[in-house]
Amino acid sequence: MSPLLQLRDVSKSFQxxxxxxxxxxxxxAGEVHALVGENGAGKSTVVRIIGGEHRPDAGEVLLDGEPVRFSSPRDARxxxxxxxxxxxxxxPDLSVAENIFMGRQPLGRFGRIDRAVMRAEVARLFERLGVRLDPDRPARGLSIADQQLVEIAKALSLRARVLVMDEPTAALSSVEVERLFAVVRALCEEGAAVLFGSHRLDEVFSLCQRLTVMRDGTWVSTDPVADLxxxxxVRRMVGRDVSTLFPKxxxxxxxVVLEVDGLTRDGVFSDIAFSVRAGEIVGLAGLVGAGRSEVVRAVFGIDRYDAGEVRVAGKRLVAGSPSAAVAAGIALVPEDRRQQGLVMEMSIERNATLTRLKPLSRLGLLGGGRERRSAREWTKRLQVKYGRLADAVGTLSGGNQQKVVLAKWLATGPRVLIVDEPTRGIDIGTKAEVHRLLSRLAADGVAVVMVSSELPEVLGMADRVLVMHEGRITAELSRDEATEETVMFAATGQKEAAA
Structure with a gap:
């Protein structure tokens, strides 16, 4: 059977x-094809060429056997x-429904947008996905997981013959992932072709029929998943063995460096209490929506809380003040690196030094040489791959962007490092590097709080695991006590695993 879509000897350069x-x-048609590789392997460029964002410098794209040159994403759609x-x-200021139908809103009488039809169609899409979202709510404030579900609903509304999914499950819970997979399988049964990019190899082996590996911008192999x-x-992706993914x-x-006592925010989380010692990695586990990110945002002072207190080295921290948190030695690597961790239009150099502009300045003037030396030092320590420090940080791969966020905060010499989903959407090789870095920081006496939705990461890296369910801590488990079963029982509100 001839391919529905094909890339043939495609090359692309950026300067x-x-x-x-x-x-x-x-x-x-009817197949889910996995595309895997490390960050920087070229996967996103392939996705953007297929989607009409980039044009190839050489080679061609064929649709139904005929060459096509998409002039824009709209043309591809x-x-x-x-x-x-x-x-x-x-x-952010438009509703969820308006975001889904942007540029193709259904029209009613007198050429006006038929909002009732639009809302009904969005409600139908959400029902298909098993999602509880109000079509009329503004997009501003949506979690990463909900934003991803909105994008998935948008793609489904297009009734596409070719669906390209670039890390669609990175922020989804296991229940949401299973619902998405059911939809993908149904689309394939209807004759669609799906390209599925993911760093979660368990998902790839569960969903996909064939798998293509890329490395350093080149094709490495394509094989049936059943034969791999x-x-x-992993060896084909990184060109080497990853000796250990969790080098704890x-x-x-x-x-004790960090103490959280009775922290409460009405309707979000309640009576949160825990402590973290120097050299300890404490994992914060739970399902999406359990309140983990909200807790660490409150600890750092981004969000205010209604009761309780946070202490660093025994001193009470001023509530609702990130600057006070930084001065006390707390650093927060946020879940959403693009919106909250980086200024995408700024240079790599400036992003890597944003937290140290005052120490790098003299008489109120920022010295370019001092800034550049600091950025070069930290990007080298974290092995960031880039062209020039002056390049916009948005030109980097996801894994290298994450390293720049880490560099920015590690440059402050924190006593407490909070990392929220530190390896979301990054490849296996970079994950191992991030884990090695966290382990080394703990060995150097930093107190680490790690929020993660990936259970293997929590179990592999944490000395203790705090499990949250519906805004409360339902279990505190030692490294020996923490298993997938004990964590999941606590994450779903169960008292204990069945014997």
Missing amino acids: AVRALRGVSLSLH QHGVAVIHQEPVQF SVDQV QDVEPGD
Whole structure:
């Protein structure tokens, strides 16, 4: 059977950077095709070429066997190609329904937008996805998971023949992932071709029929998933063995550095109490919506709370003041690196030094040389791959963007490091680097709080695990006590696992 969509010997460069070198790929109707590789392997460039955002410098794209040159994402959509990007971009002041139908709103009498039809169609899409979202609510304030679900609903509304999904499950709970997979399988049964990009290899092996590996902008291999093992895929992705994904060092914890006592925000979380010692990694686990991100935002002072207190080294922290938190030695690497962790239009250099502008200044003037040396030092320490420090940070891959956020905060010399979904949407090789960095920081005496939706990450890296359910801590487990079963029982509000 001939491919529905095909890339043939496609190459693409951005100035001096060769993003793709002679890549070929075919998507067949009724098939889910996995695209995997490290950050910077060229996967996102492939996605953007298929979606009409970039044009290839060489090679061609074929649809139904005929060459096509998409002039824009709109042109690609009109040809039946829809893309769900890893980082959703939405209009925050418009409703969820308006975001889904932006540029193609249904019209009623006198050419006016028929909002009733639009809302009803969105409600139908959400029902299909098993999502409880109000079509009329503004997009502003949506969680990353909800933003992703809005993008998925938008793609489904296009009734596309080719659906490209770039890390669609990175912020979803296991229940939401299963619902999405059911929809994807149904679309394939209807004759759609799906390209599925994910760093979660368990999902790839569960959903996909064929798998293509890319490395350094080149095609490495394409094989039936049934013929591959996880180890084989990882070796092809990184070009080496990843000896251990969770290189946790054993450290004897020191004195208590961070104390959270009775923290409460009405309707969000209640009576949160825990402590973290120097050299300790405490994992905060739970399902999406359990309140984990809201707790760490309150600890850092971004969100105010109604009761309780936060203490650093025994001293009470001023509530609702991130500057007070930074002065006390707390650093927060947020869940949404694009919206909350970086200024995408600014340079890599400026992003890496934003937290240290005052120390790098003399008489109120920022010295370019001092800023550049600091940025170069920290990007080198974290092995950030970039062209020039002057390049916009938005030109980096997701994994390298995450390293810049980490560099920005590590440069402050924190006593407490809070990382919210530190490896969301980054590849296996970079995950291992981030885990190694967190372990080394703990060994150096930093108190680490890690929020993660990936259970293997929590179990592999945490000395203690705090489990949240509906805004409350339902369990505190030692490293030996924490298993997938005990964590999931507590995360779903159960008292204990069945014997």
